[in-house]
Amino acid sequence: MIEHELSLYINDRLHQVVVDSRRTLLDLLREQLRLTGTKKGCDHGQCGACTVLLDGTRVNSCLVLAVTCEGAHVTTVEGLGTADALDPMQEAFVQHDALQCGYCTPGQICSAIGMLDEVRRGVPSHVSSSLEAVPAVLDEREIRERMSGNLCRCGAYVNIVDAILSQVG
Amino acid sequence: MSIQAPERLSFIGRDIERVDARLKVTGRATYAYEYPAEHVAYAYGIGAAVARGRITGIDSSAAQGVEGVIAVLDHTGAPRLGETNNRELLVFQSDRVSYRGQLIAAVIAESFETARDASQLVSVSYEQDEHDVVLTEDHPASFRPEHVAYRVPEVSVGDVETALAQAEITVDQAYATAAAHHMALEPHASLAIWEEDQLTVFESSQYAYEARDVIAKLFALGPEQVRVINGYVGGGFGSKGSPRPQMVIAAMASRVVGRPVKMALTRQQMFPVSGYRGPTVQRVRLGANRDGELTAFEHRAAAQTSRLHDFAEPCTTGTRTMYAAANRFDTHRLTRLDVPTPSFCRGPGEAPGFFAVESALDELAIASGVDPVELRIRNDTTRDPSTGHEYSTRNLVACLEEGARIYGWSRRRNQEAEGWRTGHGVASSMYPTYQMPSRAAIVAYPDGTFAVRLAAVDIGTGSRTALLQIAAEQLQVPLARVNVEIGDTSLPYAVGAFASLGTASWGHAVHLAGREMRQLLEGTDTIPPEGLRVEVDTAEEIQARPAKANAAFGAQFAQVSVRRHTGEVRVDRLVGVFAAGRIVNPRTTRSQLIGGMTWGISMALLEETALDPNLGEYVTSDLASFHFASCADIPRIEASWIEEDDADINPVGVKGVGEIGIVGTAAAIANAVFDATGVRVRSLPVRLDDLLGD
Ligand code: FES
Numbered sequence: 001m002i003e004h005e006l007s008l009y010i011n012d013r014l015h016q017v018v019v020d021s022r023r024t025l026l027d028l029l030r031e032q033l034r035l036t037g038t039k040k041g042c043d044h045g046q047c048g049a050c051t052v053l054l055d056g057t058r059v060n061s062c063l064v065l066a067v068t069c070e071g072a073h074v075t076t077v078e079g080l081g082t083a084d085a086l087d088p089m090q091e092a093f094v095q096h097d098a099l100q101c102g103y104c105t106p107g108q109i110c111s112a113i114g115m116l117d118e119v120r121r122g123v124p125s126h127v128s129s130s131l132e133a134v135p136a137v138l139d140e141r142e143i144r145e146r147m148s149g150n151l152c153r154c155g156a157y158v159n160i161v162d163a164i165l166s167q168v169g
Numbered sequence: 170m171s172i173q174a175p176e177r178l179s180f181i182g183r184d185i186e187r188v189d190a191r192l193k194v195t196g197r198a199t200y201a202y203e204y205p206a207e208h209v210a211y212a213y214g215i216g217a218a219v220a221r222g223r224i225t226g227i228d229s230s231a232a233q234g235v236e237g238v239i240a241v242l243d244h245t246g247a248p249r250l251g252e253t254n255n256r257e258l259l260v261f262q263s264d265r266v267s268y269r270g271q272l273i274a275a276v277i278a279e280s281f282e283t284a285r286d287a288s289q290l291v292s293v294s295y296e297q298d299e300h301d302v303v304l305t306e307d308h309p310a311s312f313r314p315e316h317v318a319y320r321v322p323e324v325s326v327g328d329v330e331t332a333l334a335q336a337e338i339t340v341d342q343a344y345a346t347a348a349a350h351h352m353a354l355e356p357h358a359s360l361a362i363w364e365e366d367q368l369t370v371f372e373s374s375q376y377a378y379e380a381r382d383v384i385a386k387l388f389a390l391g392p393e394q395v396r397v398i399n400g401y402v403g404g405g406f407g408s409k410g411s412p413r414p415q416m417v418i419a420a421m422a423s424r425v426v427g428r429p430v431k432m433a434l435t436r437q438q439m440f441p442v443s444g445y446r447g448p449t450v451q452r453v454r455l456g457a458n459r460d461g462e463l464t465a466f467e468h469r470a471a472a473q474t475s476r477l478h479d480f481a482e483p484c485t486t487g488t489r490t491m492y493a494a495a496n497r498f499d500t501h502r503l504t505r506l507d508v509p510t511p512s513f514c515r516g517p518g519e520a521p522g523f524f525a526v527e528s529a530l531d532e533l534a535i536a537s538g539v540d541p542v543e544l545r546i547r548n549d550t551t552r553d554p555s556t557g558h559e560y561s562t563r564n565l566v567a568c569l570e571e572g573a574r575i576y577g578w579s580r581r582r583n584q585e586a587e588g589w590r591t592g593h594g595v596a597s598s599m600y601p602t603y604q605m606p607s608r609a610a611i612v613a614y615p616d617g618t619f620a621v622r623l624a625a626v627d628i629g630t631g632s633r634t635a636l637l638q639i640a641a642e643q644l645q646v647p648l649a650r651v652n653v654e655i656g657d658t659s660l661p662y663a664v665g666a667f668a669s670l671g672t673a674s675w676g677h678a679v680h681l682a683g684r685e686m687r688q689l690l691e692g693t694d695t696i697p698p699e700g701l702r703v704e705v706d707t708a709e710e711i712q713a714r715p716a717k718a719n720a721a722f723g724a725q726f727a728q729v730s731v732r733r734h735t736g737e738v739r740v741d742r743l744v745g746v747f748a749a750g751r752i753v754n755p756r757t758t759r760s761q762l763i764g765g766m767t768w769g770i771s772m773a774l775l776e777e778t779a780l781d782p783n784l785g786e787y788v789t790s791d792l793a794s795f796h797f798a799s800c801a802d803i804p805r806i807e808a809s810w811i812e813e814d815d816a817d818i819n820p821v822g823v824k825g826v827g828e829i830g831i832v833g834t835a836a837a838i839a840n841a842v843f844d845a846t847g848v849r850v851r852s853l854p855v856r857l858d859d860l861l862g863d
């Protein structure tokens with residue numbers, strides 16, 4: 001086992017930690033820092049439950065080795081809002097009942113926030129008709145496509161799409 | 170003292186926010202693997218590399234030598250376990266391998282990374298036997314099981330052969346459905362903590378008391394020595410209805426190493442180890458007159474199980490209750506193969522069974538020229554055609570009519586545009602209404618608050634919210650004054666969350682407890698500091714129910730588009746109307762129904778865990794190769810219902826909505842595919858290559 005010292009910001013707080021070089025960002029959050037809001041669904045980049053914002057961009061934290069995060073800014077679901085003051089996206093998920101078991105939910109919410117930012121920046125998707133529009137066009141079909149990296153086995157997609165649509169300005 | 174509010178408070182039927190939604194969207198709901206435990210160790214399982222055979226040697230010395238490894242457990246040194254009727258749980262007790270991927274050893278280490286890494290260093294040798302993993306309709310080793318999901322395997326009424334011979338129209342077709350895995354998003358996980366001879370397990374379980382009793386027996390403990398906590402569960406769909414090997418391994422390892430141990434199945438391990446919907450091969454024979462009125466109804470099903478445990482998918486039991494036909498026969502065959510044990514999976518039996526039956530009905534509609542909605546209405550019945558019992562409520566016809574109205578069935582048209590052809594299909598849904606005894610306690614406190622306590626569980630269904638509404642309605646106090654405590658065997662006994670019987674069974678108990686508490690408070694002046702407590706059991710009332718047939722019904726309408734040159738199928742629209750008793754919470758009910766219908770689309774078009782007959786293994790064992798519906802696969806889904814007042818089933822009138830949404834959906838879609846293309850697909854999932862070739 002090789003250990004590394006690492007400094008990174010999680011939800012705007014500086015953390016100095018020693019990590020196993022094999023440790024993913026996901027397991028650093030969950031097992032070392034007890035930030036268990038970020039979920040492990042597959043550990044292989046195939047479900048999206050572990051989605052966090054890494055320097056503002058959505059990533060599967062199970063595919064990021066912690067040691068690569070020196071100096072990085074990570075936002076997890078715990079950093080978005082509190083039970084009394086939810087982030088608008090969290091509030092939209094509550095209002096639209098865009099969750100059932102809740103296990104995919106933190107990843108869905110982080111992913112949705114990251115996705116809206118990609119749209120603002122004009123990042124096209126597989127179904128975009130224009131590759132150049134800034135911001136990119138966002139309709140139901142685009143949301144479905146862009147959110148397809150976040151699986152929900154409970155089948156809450158219909159409500160997830162509605163929740164996100166309600167946040168499209 | 171009176172807690173009677175001046176105006177009657179009503180909460181049942183109200184659209185109330187899911188009570189744990191805020192916890193879930195902020196990541197503060199705690200699932201089994203996430204409970205903090207001091208000095209916890211990690212277990213990582215190792216699966217067998219042959220489908221049938223014997224372990225001849227395990228060398229774990231290299232793994233033992235890795236810094237951070239605490240122990241390696243396998244059949245050569247593992248503690249002996251006690252009794253169980255599920256041999257899947259007898260982990261590390263013998264050198265036998267019964268299916269590929271069966272857990273045969275585990276590494277316990279200081280960290281997950283070390284445990285996983287060291288597991289690669291364990292070398293295992295086998296004596297391999299020839300395996301048999303392929304289900305066929307008439308497998309030579311097949312037999313009629315003694316029961317299928319607690320029901321008789323075969324029912325015969327009248328004389329099907331004669332009726333078929335005399336029928337003006339007959340349908341005789343074979344149908345098949347693929348193996349598919351539950352794949353709850355939360356992997357099966359257990360955290361076991363021993364304190365002296367007391368064992369606490371945080372468990373991803375749909376049924377805490379069952380898990381407790383099973384684990385107590387295996388470790389030769391009294392039930393009171395085991396506590397199981399399942400506060401939040403990340404989906405189950407049947408796979409978490411009974412304990413899985415990781416629970417036994419965590420408890421065993423924790424005892425061996427003297428520390429808390431946690432273990433989660435990896436996503437890949439979930440395929441062999443956590444159950445699945447087995448494949449089915451079915452045959453339906455229908456006889457009818459020229460008007461489409463059924464005279465004969467036969468349904469045969471073949472399914473597989475493992476060599477460890479008999480589980481028979483109850484494919485034809487739903488058929489017994491569906492349509493009027495004087496002559497009926499249904500039966501099951503089961504074959505033991507060298508495969509993992511299948512298990513209950515959302516809409517067990519009905520989901521695959523209705524694909525066959527509701528497809529066959531569509532074939533009869535085509536053959537008789539009767540509209541498929543009308544055909545189903547014509548064959549409706551007021552009595553269960555197999556038992557003769559009257560239905561407490563049966564609103565299949567109302568669902569068909571209302572669904573047809575919402576969908577615009579009479580105005581449907583086939584279109585072709587830009588290479589896409591559109592078609593429409595319909596199918597009926599049904600799920601029996603079950604109920605099992607449960608207990609519930611309510612405590613009233615001097616500050617005017619109440620605690621509702623029972624070992625129910627909310628696996629995402631919204632039961633926490635529904636129970637709150639039922640309790641507040643009985644107590645006649647605002648929701649904010651009631652706390653629902655569930656998910657722990659230190660609470661009164663409650664049955665598990667399965668077969669759509671959870672809210673009905675628990676709601677009944679909470680309703681009774683609430684009523685008793687209200688009566689108690691009416692004769693009480695002051696509440697002592699420790700509170701006043703009542704506890705009830707529903708067993709007697711359930712016994713006393715009238716002998717009637719109880720089931721929820723529904724109708725689903727699908728519009729699909731099929732791309733002419735590629736065979737790609739897209740569901741454009743799905744409408745479902747259901748009659749499932751009283752709806753406690755429209756918001757969570759709609760979510761449940763939509764969830765089930767989403768599963769139905771997924772079953773129709775995507776789900777198949779592919780078997781490699783040479784390896785004897787389900788090979789598409791991750792989420793990149795076993796596909797279930799993603800966001801892009803799911804259109805707008807419209808789910809609504811017809812409210813029913815059914816006091817015969819339970820005092821709250823709840824029938825349950827967890828399963829019915831998936832029943833019939835795949836048939837509605839396959840029927841729509843036929844309508845669009847003229848190609849009848851009788852084997853799920855519908856594949857591109859089924860639709861190519863013209
Ligand atoms: S846990 Fe990272 S994508 Fe599934």
Ligand code: FES
Nearest residue numbers: 100104152153154
């Ligand atoms: S809410 Fe359960 S997986 Fe999405």
